[in-house]
Amino acid sequence: MTVLRRVGIRLAWFIGSLALASFLIFLITNKLPGNIAQVILGTNASPGEAAALEERLGLTKPFFTRYLDWMAGVLRFDFGVSYYSGEAINPLIASRFEVSAWLVGLGMLLAVVIAIPVGSYAAMRRRHADGVAVSALSQIGLAIPAFWAGIWLVIVFAVNLGWLPAGGYVSWWESPGEWLLHLILPVTSLALVQSSVLSRYVRSAVIDVSHEDYFRTARAVGWSRIGALWRHGMRNIAISLLTVIGLQLATLLVGAILIEQVFALPGLGSALLMAVSRRDLGIVQAIVLLLVWAVLLINFLVDVTYQLVDPRLRRRGELQ
């Protein structure tokens, strides 16, 4: 009963947040100075021409009418058409999302695959030189801008060695081999930094877990350190690690924009940057809304999971 009620309240907050976020997004994007008509017309424009174009694009209707129109479309999963090119926004975002999803998904996967063993190692060997060295490496990884690393990767592997393409994207459906080749460098540069972030997280989580009583119990019944960590430690780290990964994923969809820029990848982040620079508000709103909602959704799911799944955490949650 109380759990249900708490979830209910959380759900109400969630829906409220979605609505508030959508309104904020629409408000902010509509207050941006500059307009699409001017951008389309460029240094060729006359004021009359710009006004006529605005009229044609429906930009002269009242603010609230436009907001409601927009939300009505959004709830039917229809983001309308690009002011700039007249193309439907949905397929555009879908194709951009595909690129970002691969980039961020594979980058995160690689980062996790690197981070779990590396972080665990750094934790287990934290009093030894090699463990400290691993920690130091992750410190360096954290301090280097990912795009900077990307630039150097391009210089070395694409330009000097010529092993891999410097940028661009080829769809999996077109050529799986090319798809992979094009993603190696960007995924690597993303994973380099993400794995540093995650491995430090894993390290501290493993240290925490190894101080837990159940960890000692596991050791006392005959598990090796690695065995106990794998069998009992990771299970306990998993939820919080998943939370971190989930939230990172959502923010990275835009955060990867620097990588997209370096590697000329047509992802969501660069679509957003491009749309903002053209004041193509339909696309800006659609992308920002999806991203913000995604973060809210993940937040919500994490909270609810904590409430439902792990009563130990719920008690902690009650405290908060």
Add this chain to the structure above:
Amino acid sequence: MRRSRSFLGMLLAVALTVALGACTRPETDEPRGRELNIGAATEPAGLDMITTTGAGTPFVLLYNVYETLVKLDNEGNIRPLLASEWSQTPDRLSYTFSLDPAAKFASGAPVDADAVVKSFERARGETAAESIRLKWAPVDTIEAVDQRTVRLNLSRPSNGLLYDLTGPTGSISDPTATADLNTTPAGSGPYKFVTWEQGSRVELEANAGYWGTPARFSPVNFRYFADPNAMNTAMLSGQLDMISNLTVPQSIGQFSDAEKYTIHEGTTDGEVVLGFNHANEALSDVRVRQAISHAIDRQALVDSVWGGKGMLIGSMVPPTDPWFEDLSGVYPYDPDKARELLAEAGYASGLTLRLRVPNLPYGPTSGRFIAAQLKDVGITAEVEELEWARWLDQVYGQHDYDMTVVAHVEPRDLGAFAAEGNYWGYRNDAFNTLLTEADTGTEADQTEKLKEAARMLTDDAAAVWLFLLPSITIATPAIAGVQDNQISLSFDLTTLAARS
């Protein structure tokens, strides 16, 4: 839970769209020719040549997908295309074009007088962009004399009209096309439009039934790069066959290996202008403007900002226009003279001006350079970098600036200084009169009057013409026929050939 489920539904829909979109991509099994990948910076804003303005659209489509009656070659000469010949009446009030009998659209429909009239009427009709409609102002009636002959009757003589017909203004579209031209272009050129992935690329393929010399490449991809350095690395790693125009000339050294790259340098129509806001009190004084002109070492600026690749110009005319005159020496670099002029104008103790530049490749660095040099003569330039849309809004639209740097890439844009409400706030009646006389007079008159007008701008120091953007095309040695100059709005694929 309802709301969140609809959200999940949306995510699912996104995933499905991705999957379906990819699966249903048309598979073309036709034998393809040699593929050509071209790196470009400016993406189209739409695909309809008549309703869209901006340089991206004709760059890809003009002469490649759409053709015109007459075309502009890379030396600035007007040549026949769909019209095999044309003539003008002595009173210069009527043009008659004879269409090439072989000409036909990609759909197979003939390019006849009817199609031309329909295209032209559309270009000066309601739906056309104003800048295009205005170009048709001198034309009174358009008539199909017979199936192969079109006549334009003018209300006043116009020297600019024939030239304008070489651009989007004169593009001929297929009247039998039913799809929206903004998404599905239909022309008579050697290439057909295939797809446009926004923010990424436009793909063309050979028009198998082309009426003239067949296309030598297929498919042709125009790939767009927001970051010029990303374009360079793509070229260096072999993903591109050409860079249509190198916008970071400092990096030209990367392509110095003649075994792997050929470099083609020429001129464009892009005058990089240090614009003054004439509404500013200090800048309304010609002595201040002249002082600034003297204070900037333009050769040094080109050397450090543009890799020494731009040509110095003295007015709003590129060397490929018939009325070009070298005025680049009128204001030599002379800081002492500049200080003198400033003192005369009453600004001996200093002057602070805002220099608001757009975030285009030349903007911020030339801003820094100019600010550094103006500091020497006692002018404090507060440099501010504006995102392009903001620049258009605030500087171009609201005239909220003191000085700015921008490249005017439109061809034959001397008239920009005569336009009503131009963003410089420049107004000079004598100059305006010269322009009108030039358009209505004879061809010789035109050259004379425009020379005079250009000179007038220079003497008035209406702006500082920093340099002319060079055309730097990088290609692999396998590509022949690359043009040095880039002076039409088109990236003309028809001159290119594969060297075997």
Add this chain to the structure above:
Amino acid sequence: MNILEVTDLTVRFGRNRPAVDSISFTLGAHDRLGIIGQSGSGKSVTSLAIMGLLPEHAQVSGSIRFDGRELVGLPEREYRKLRGDAVSMVFQEPMTALDPTMRVGRQLGEVVALHHGERRGSIRDGVLDWLGRVGITEPARIADSYPHELSGGQRQRALVAMALANEPALVLCDEPTTALDVLVQRQILRLLDVQLRDRATVFVSHDLAVVREVCPRVAVMLEGRIVEQGDIEQIIAEPRHPYTAGLIASARIDRVPRDQPLPSVADFYTPAEEA
């Protein structure tokens, strides 16, 4: 023959005063030894040293012989085989000593599977059997529960079952009842008393009364040293060390007159540093 012989065992962390300072004791195959002392006296470190679970930076010297085998310096690989099988341990924190994300039955079964993979088929039965033996009334339900669904007493019973599942020869109990309320404490002590009958046990506690219930012999630890050891009744009757006397006095509130302050260890013994 003694199953456990600890001789001159010293444990040091860094350059600090030794946490355990050359202690010695022995334990017969069915003996029970209580180790009593306040926190920080080194009693828990002693039991962890026997289990080989001290942190990596601990320096151990002296000798621990278990069943004739030297444990100090034993390779981890060998040690691991002993833990949970021949030697096991019951910890003091029943609330946290079980993995919260794994069902109790599985955690218990794991202990058997870990050392006796050959019994794989019969593990579930063994688990239910053990849960029943430690006094859990609905073994099947408890086996399928998560630790947080159990009461403190049930959890401690499950931990006892885990410690005993492989019939170890030596069981170390580290304050097994401290965190429980008095009533449950009593039940668990009775359970341990029964279940540990045929094994050697080291029973670590700060509570003299608790130790007295299960152990005939006691060693008193103070600042890492054993200050006296012997028969528990004899020591209670005639403590030789003032600290022991203090422990005894503070445990007998019933003998204190109503208007007198409660006795504490400090009344009998003052640590050297503070003197």
Add this chain to the structure above:
Amino acid sequence: MKRGTLNLGLTLIGIVVVLAAVGLVWTPFDPTKITGSPLQPPGWPHVLGTDGLGADVLSRLMSGAKICLLVGIVSVAGAAVVGVPIGIFSGMTRGWISDLPARLSDILYGFPALLLAILLAAAVGGSTWTAMIAISVATIPAFVRLARAATYQVMSHGYIEAARVSGIPKVAIAVRHVLPNIAPVLGVQASVSFGIAILAEAGLSYLGLGSGPEAPTWGRMLREAQDYLFNAPILALWPGLAIAVATMGFNLLGDGLRDLFDPRLREMS
């Protein structure tokens, strides 16, 4: 060992602070002026060489150090000044009003610094201030959450209960009891956020959303160096190195502080 992390962090920060402090009063050359021929390699008098326009790299690096510190200080201080009181308030109250700030900061959390900066730069233009504000706003949720959780922890202590019962006003409790107790955690967060802010500024400047040409921040220098990657890759080295040193300094400081306050932090986080 623990002190080692702290000391290394402080040393790295020290280098940046010294660069910035000296840069305030003296740089080898005027960083905004062209004082040599372009793209000179490191040597004399231009110790780290000159950039593409011919300005002195060391002078620009020094001048960038102070902006880098300014960005860090302003954005972290701004986030803390807004976020900490909200977090403490939320931690000290019960009921839905206590949830409100947390939910609002959840919404804010949905707008990462980059997203905010893109929108903000479009709204008011890219500048050092835009970057600072965007980073600052994006950092607020971290402070709200942390301050809230830490306040809960502190509120459960007996002496706070006592203070509340004896009628001491809430604000006084917050200032006298809660704030000093949660200060260490906030210090660690501030240090970590500082590092993030420096990195974020570099990223924003690289995209052209941060500092303009008037401010030679390290991110800006990195962006300008892009054009010369092949002629003079060393130009991309100096600012990249400076960013790494500063970020690492603050990260290590954060870690060192965390280790120092370890027992208290463990129960709070």
